[in-house]
Amino acid sequence: TFVVSCGAINSAALLLRSKCKTHRSGLGNSTNLVGRNYMTHLNSAILAVDLTRRNPTVFQKTMVISDFYFNGGRRYPFPLGSVQLLGKSKAEMLRTVSAMLPHWLANRIAQHSVDWWAISEDLPDEENRVSITPDDKIQIFWKPRNLSAHKALLKTVSRVLKKVGYQAVFVQRMGIGANSHQCGTARFGKDPESSVLDTFCRSHEVPNLYVVDSSFFPASAAVNPALTIAAQALRVADQISSADRVCAGASTNKREVPVP
Numbered sequence: 231t232f233v234v235s236c237g238a239i240n241s242a243a244l245l246l247r248s249k250c251k252t253h254r255s256g257l258g259n260s261t262n263l264v265g266r267n268y269m270t271h272l273n274s275a276i277l278a279v280d281l282t283r284r285n286p287t288v289f290q291k292t293m294v295i296s297d298f299y300f301n302g303g304r305r306y307p308f309p310l311g312s313v314q315l316l317g318k319s320k321a322e323m324l325r326t327v328s329a330m331l332p333h334w335l336a337n338r339i340a341q342h343s344v345d346w347w348a349i350s351e352d353l354p355d356e357e358n359r360v361s362i363t364p365d366d367k368i369q370i371f372w373k374p375r376n377l378s379a380h381k382a383l384l385k386t387v388s389r390v391l392k393k394v395g396y397q398a399v400f401v402q403r404m405g406i407g408a409n410s411h412q413c414g415t416a417r418f419g420k421d422p423e424s425s426v427l428d429t430f431c432r433s434h435e436v437p438n439l440y441v442v443d444s445s446f447f448p449a450s451a452a453v454n455p456a457l458t459i460a461a462q463a464l465r466v467a468d469q470i471s472s473a474d475r476v477c478a479g480a481s482t483n484k485r486e487v488p489v490p
Contacts, residue, residue: 231470234439238415241416242264242268242416245265245441246259246265247366253436258427258435258439261423263356263424264416265360266356266358266415267414267448268370269352269413269414269447269449269450270409271450272376272380273403274347274401274404275316275346275347275348277401278343279339279343281342285318285343285344290318294453295312299311299452299453302379308378310380310383311379311452315346316347320340323340344391346387348387350383350452352374354450359371360415411455412444413445414448414450416441417447418448422434426441426445427440440466440470442459442462442463
């Protein structure tokens with residue numbers, strides 16, 4: 231039994247590179263779905279500044295606001311996403327964004343800022359994918375989906391922050407370089423024609439191959455995927471362990487027992 235857990239990008243790359251006579255397009259890739267449906271959250275950094283209040287916090291990343299996760303309230307009829315605190319900004323960090331910013335001003339802004347990270351759900355699209363170039367390099371094509379929800383989230387959060395007293399709110403959208411929370415490149419499902427893995431992360435085509443990381447996600451949600459990955463890993467481990475016990479019993483009893 232082989233378990234691949236390289237992360238959504240590198241697990242897909244490993245399968246795509248593992249070509250042979252039986253699997254000419256890569257392991258478990260006869261449907262050409264390995265690497266497709268690549269998703270990464272729509273992310274933006276938000277800096278709220280109030281020069282009348284100093285923020286002495288050191289360990290700032292302690293809170294998540296999920297009020298806009300399921301809906302956009304009266305203004306928007308669709309989910310917007312979640313907002314969490316970032317680690318505390320420093321003058322040096324701000325100056326990497328704008329080298330023209332004097333150090334004293336960057337330091338003043340950092341001392342009076344509260345820093346946020348806005349996350350909206352990316353949606354699956356087969357054209358967003360991980361592939362291998364002819365010279366064996368990993369290539370990622372990604373065009374963000376669900377941008378209207380993310381723009382609405384940024385507008386909503388900025389309005390709330392100004393309402394509670396922050397005089398200035400700065401927003402920086404993140405592109406493909408901030409590809410955190412990658413997922414979806416070997417999505418799971420019950421139909422081998424539309425998924426790479428079954429619901430226990432086992433390859434539909436290679437019965438002793440499992441992919442246990444964020445590759446299996448059919449959708450990205452708008453939260454950190456770590457706990458979902460851990461929960462699925464425990465679930466898959468139990469399944470593999472049960473299958474091994476069934477096989478051991480079959481060997482002892484000298485009779486064939488089908489492995490689920």
